[in-house]
Amino acid sequence: MAQVKLSAVRKAYGAVIAVHGVDLVIDDGELVVFLGPSGCGKSTTLRMIAGLETITSGTLHIGDRDVTALEPKDRNIAMVFQNYALYPHKTIRENLAFGLRMHKMDRAEIEKRVGEASSVLGLNELLDRKPRQLSGGQMQRVALGRALVREPEVFLLDEPLSNLDAKLRVKMREEIARLQKQVGTSMVYVTHDQVEAMTLADRIVIMKDGHVQQVGAPLEVYDRPANLFVAGFIGSPEMNLVEGRVVQGRFEAGEFSIDLPKGMTAEENSAISLGIRPEHIEIDDTASDIAFTADIIEQLGAQTLCAGTAQGVRLRVMTTRRDDVHRGSGFSLRFPANRLHFFNTETGNRISTEH
Amino acid sequence: MSSKATFTLFLIIGLLVTLALIAAPVVYAISLSFYTMDSFVADPEWIGLANYARILSTGAFWNALGNGLVYSISTIVLQVVLGIGMALVLNQAFPGRNLVRGLSILPYLLPTVVIVLTFKWMVDGSIGILTKAIAALGLPPIHWFESPQAAMASSVMVSVWLWTPFVTTAFLAGLQTVPTSLYEAAKVDGTNAIQRFYHITLPMLKPVLTVVVLLRAVWTFNKFDVIWLLTGGGPVGSTEHLAILSYTTAFTKFDIGGGATIATLSFLFLAISVFIYFRIFPLDEEES
Numbered sequence: 001m002a003q004v005k006l007s008a009v010r011k012a013y014g015a016v017i018a019v020h021g022v023d024l025v026i027d028d029g030e031l032v033v034f035l036g037p038s039g040c041g042k043s044t045t046l047r048m049i050a051g052l053e054t055i056t057s058g059t060l061h062i063g064d065r066d067v068t069a070l071e072p073k074d075r076n077i078a079m080v081f082q083n084y085a086l087y088p089h090k091t092i093r094e095n096l097a098f099g100l101r102m103h104k105m106d107r108a109e110i111e112k113r114v115g116e117a118s119s120v121l122g123l124n125e126l127l128d129r130k131p132r133q134l135s136g137g138q139m140q141r142v143a144l145g146r147a148l149v150r151e152p153e154v155f156l157l158d159e160p161l162s163n164l165d166a167k168l169r170v171k172m173r174e175e176i177a178r179l180q181k182q183v184g185t186s187m188v189y190v191t192h193d194q195v196e197a198m199t200l201a202d203r204i205v206i207m208k209d210g211h212v213q214q215v216g217a218p219l220e221v222y223d224r225p226a227n228l229f230v231a232g233f234i235g236s237p238e239m240n241l242v243e244g245r246v247v248q249g250r251f252e253a254g255e256f257s258i259d260l261p262k263g264m265t266a267e268e269n270s271a272i273s274l275g276i277r278p279e280h281i282e283i284d285d286t287a288s289d290i291a292f293t294a295d296i297i298e299q300l301g302a303q304t305l306c307a308g309t310a311q312g313v314r315l316r317v318m319t320t321r322r323d324d325v326h327r328g329s330g331f332s333l334r335f336p337a338n339r340l341h342f343f344n345t346e347t348g349n350r351i352s353t354e355h
Numbered sequence: 356m357s358s359k360a361t362f363t364l365f366l367i368i369g370l371l372v373t374l375a376l377i378a379a380p381v382v383y384a385i386s387l388s389f390y391t392m393d394s395f396v397a398d399p400e401w402i403g404l405a406n407y408a409r410i411l412s413t414g415a416f417w418n419a420l421g422n423g424l425v426y427s428i429s430t431i432v433l434q435v436v437l438g439i440g441m442a443l444v445l446n447q448a449f450p451g452r453n454l455v456r457g458l459s460i461l462p463y464l465l466p467t468v469v470i471v472l473t474f475k476w477m478v479d480g481s482i483g484i485l486t487k488a489i490a491a492l493g494l495p496p497i498h499w500f501e502s503p504q505a506a507m508a509s510s511v512m513v514s515v516w517l518w519t520p521f522v523t524t525a526f527l528a529g530l531q532t533v534p535t536s537l538y539e540a541a542k543v544d545g546t547n548a549i550q551r552f553y554h555i556t557l558p559m560l561k562p563v564l565t566v567v568v569l570l571r572a573v574w575t576f577n578k579f580d581v582i583w584l585l586t587g588g589g590p591v592g593s594t595e596h597l598a599i600l601s602y603t604t605a606f607t608k609f610d611i612g613g614g615a616t617i618a619t620l621s622f623l624f625l626a627i628s629v630f631i632y633f634r635i636f637p638l639d640e641e642e643s
Contacts, residue, residue, distance in 0.1 A: 052539050073545035085536035089558040098554070099544035146544075 002063030002153040003028050004049065004186055009058035011044050011210075018044045020210045021058060026154075031180050031187045035197040036207035037233070043158055045207070046190045050156050051075050062153055073102075078147035079156040083163065084139045086131040092118075092142050093127040099150050117145040120179070137168045144179065155180070155187040161196065173199060194234055198222070206230050224341075228348040231275045231341060237305060240281075240315050242274045243345055251342070256311040258290075261337045264353045272351060275341035278305065278318040282334040290333040292317065297325055381622075387615035394609055406616040415592065415600060416617065420624070423596035425507060426582070427575040430514045431568060437515065438522030438567075439560070445523065446530045456527070463520035471584040474513050503593030506586045510594050514581050518574075522567055529563035530556070565636045569629065576625055597621040 004026040011019040019041040026032045034042035047053040049060060051072035059068045067075045078099070086095050093114060100110045118124050121141045131139055140160060147155055160176070161169045177200055180187050191197055197204050198218045206213045206221060206229075214226035225231035231239045244253030246266045251258050251274050258274065266272055292315065294306035304322045308315065310333055317333065325331075342351040388406050390399035410416050445456050462470060477485045478499045489497060499509050533555065541551050557564075579598045582588060588595030588603065595603075597617055605614025 050539075050543060052542065072539075072542045073547075077543065079540070079543045081536045081540060083534065083536055085534065085540035087537065087540075087555070087558075089561070098541075102545035102550065146540075150544075 002186065003061075004154055004188070005059075005061040006045075006049070007059045007061075009045065009048060009060060010056050011041070011048060011053060012056045018210050019048070022212055024205060024212070024215065026186055026188060029184045029186055031177075031189065031200060031202045032205060033197040033201035033203075034188065034190045034205045034207060035192065035194060035233075036213075037192060039209075040207040041210040042190045042192075042205075042207050044210075046156055046158055046188055049154070049188060050077055050079050076153045077156055078150040078152040078154075079158065080140075080143045080147050080160045082159040084131070084143040086139055086142055086146075088131050091128055091130060092123060092134070095131065095142060096123075096127075096145050096149050099146065113149040113151070117148045120148070120182075121145045121175075136164050137172065140164060140172055141175075144176070148179070148183070151183075152185065155185055157187065157189045159191055160189075162191075162193070169196075176200065194236065198234075206233060208233075224350070225275070226350055228273060228275075228343045228345075231343065231350075235277055237278050237316055237318060239275045239277045239341070241343075242313050242315075244272065244274060246270050246272060254312045256290075256313040258335055258340075259337075260342070261340060261353045264342065264351065266342070266351055271345040273343045273345045275343060276335055276339055278316040279303075280336060280339035281315065281317045282336060283317065283319055283322075283331045284334040285332060290335070292331045292333045294325060294329045294331070295327055297327060297329075384615050385619050385622075387611055388619045390612050392611040395611060399612075402612070406612045407620070410613055410616045410620065415595075416597075416620070418592055419595050419597045419600040419617075422507070422592075422594060423576055423598075423621075426510055426514075426594070426596055427572055429507075429511045430518070430575050431571050433511065433515045434519050434522045434571060435564070435568065437519050438526050441519070441523040442526035442530055443556075445527055459523060460520045462516055463518065463524075465517075467517060467580045468584055470517050471513060471581060474509070474516070474585070478509070500586055501590055503590060506590055506594045510582050510585055513585060514575065514578065517581065518571065522571065525563050525567050526560060529560045533559045562638065565638060569632060572632075573625060573629070577621070597624075 004024075006022050006024045006026075008021040008023060009019065010017070010021045022045055024032075034045060036042045044053060048055050051067070051070060051074075055068055059066060061067065062075060062077070072079075086092075087098065090098065096114045096117060097110050100113060105113075114127075118127060121144060123138075123141060123145055126134060126138060126142070131142065134142065140163075143160065147157075157176070161172050164172060173196055176189075189196075189200060201218055203215060203217055204221055205215050208229050214221055214230045216224075216226075221230060221234050225234060225239075228241065232241060242253050242256065244251050244256070246252075246260065246268055247257075248268070249260055251260055251272065253274070260266065290310050292306075292308055292310040294308035294317075296307040298305040298307075299321070302321055304319050304325060306317045306319070306325060306329075308317070315333075317331075340353070342353065343349060344351055387399070389401060389403060391402050391406070392399045441459060445452065445459065449455075477483050478497075480486060480496075486496065489495075497505055499505050537555050537559070538551055541555050546554060576596075577598055579602065582594050582596065582599060583602075586594045588599040598621065601614045601617040601621065604610050604617055
């Protein structure tokens with residue numbers, strides 16, 4: 001177990017820069033999720049930690065060791081790949097033991113570790129089979145087992161659940177979380193699925209175009225997104241973002257107008273964006289300040305999602321289930337001040353408010 | 356026409372073609388081995404297994420079988436080793452890779468006679484580039500077609516030259532099906548390049564290797580043109596294998612029954628060898 005420290009880690013392929021100087025400390029035993037859309041540099045960063053990509057500049061430390069220039073085999077890491085990467089010609093037992101054999105471990109110790117890992121992951125019945133005789137979920141468990149037996153200082157997981165169906169993904173997600181807490185080893189987990197990130201992570205690192213956008217605990221990035229990208233990326237359904245201007249202490253976007261929170265400092269007439277999550281907009285049939293007409297109703301079971309227009313602005317509103325709404329239904333909306341987010345439209349950065 | 360009728364029609368055409376062009380000549384050739392004939396127009400005389408007893412008791416048959424084995428095994432081993440080596444190189448990314456890949460297949464595209472004549476010029480006693488090179492190095496001259504060992508080596512070299520591109524292409528295709536993540540997983544698991552070759556590359560190439568070795572064994576064992584054009588089976592039978600012995604027995608000694616017997620024995624030997632090979636290296640791993 002060890003701390004992982006990235007200092008200005010950068011990756012360039014010729015003129016194309018894939019990762020622009022990442023600074024990050026992953027604490028001992030912490031589960032950090034790299035989250036972002038395709039091509040944001042999250043997998044490249046993980047592969048640099050693994051040693052599968054060279055680091056163009058910057059340094060990487062695992063524990064006290066500078067591993068920047070070391071081969072993967074010398075970094076004491078274990079990795080789980082998106083397509084499992086099990087050796088198809090070897091049995092499950094051989095797959096689990098292979099890394100230990102290559103490290104010239106004592107035979108009895110190999111058997112002990114393989115036995116323990118297969119018990120923890122429920123692989124005992126499968127040890128003499130070949131990977132092609134296993135289901136996707138079983139293969140994923142073997143891939144986890146192969147990492148587990150190594151007892152590395154860091155686990156690296158590259159979109160490990162993306163090849164599984166939705167139901168199995170939830171199950172494996174829980175299993176990974178349980179395992180990580182059980183062994184207490186630092187884990188770096190890459191995904192583009194924000195639900196995986198929110199449910200698994202101690203901290204989330206959100207990336208875009210090779211830049212880290214925000215690092216924080218799941219609820220921290222949900223409650224206080226650092227910029228417009230994070231605001232739009234985290235949360236499902238997506239946060240409502242409305243571009244407008246500051247006019248006499250109010251936010252205005254065409255006919256749409258709302259009071260700015262007390263203590264918020266924004267220059268008159270400056271371009272700012274208002275953000276509010278669909279689930280934070282309240283339907284208040286008694287108030288009459290903002291009238292909303294729904295034109296799309298999505299019944300999700302426990303909740304109802306309405307899309308429509310309020311004073312010329314497109315909004316999505318999520319409420320607890322309401323069976324009485326249908327196309328054309330009108331409501332009054334309330335925007336709780338402590339749920340409002342404001343961003344500088346030009347820079348995209350969050351404008352701090354009092355709360 | 357209904358789909359069943361179309362199916363039957365094509366099946367019958369296929370069967371007739373197979374019967375006329377493959378089955379009938381094979382049956383005819385095998386049947387000839389039970390007769391004695393001194394020409395193809397003479398009346399055949401039934402002698403049962405007498406040809407087999409006679410051929411199997413001659414030293415020439417066993418010498419040709421031995422030569423065929425030496426020639427085939429040497430050629431296949433060299434082709435496989437060079438083919439895998441070249442495939443590994445051609446699988447790497449380097450500038451001009453596609454051009455090099457294209458050039459590497461060139462010998463395979465040339466007619467055998469062109470390759471053989473080119474090799475003969477290269478080792479010509481007065482103007483050959485290899486002869487000159489050997490002389491420049493101060494080494495004694497090699498009598499390529501006069502010494503038995505050199506003649507066999509020449510036959511093997513030309514065959515390797517001619518057929519390695521095929522083997523390389525097959526292995527290159529095989530290498531491209533190996534997922535990169537397997538190599539990456541093996542790197543993380545602590546392997547070095549040689550260990551990755553033995554633990555990933557070779558096992559992943561096994562299906563291609565099995566087929567390539569089988570095809571090359573069958574083709575090389577029956578290969579006639581290279582040796583015939585290069586050495587004619589000489590000197591003194593040192594490169595004469597069963598295909599050449601069968602030809603010379605039937606067409607220069609006009610012992611038609613004897614030639615057919617050698618061809619039949621060669622066919623039987625190959626058939627049994629292929630059967631044993633499939634028992635040891637089944638194509639479908641599920642059966643193992």
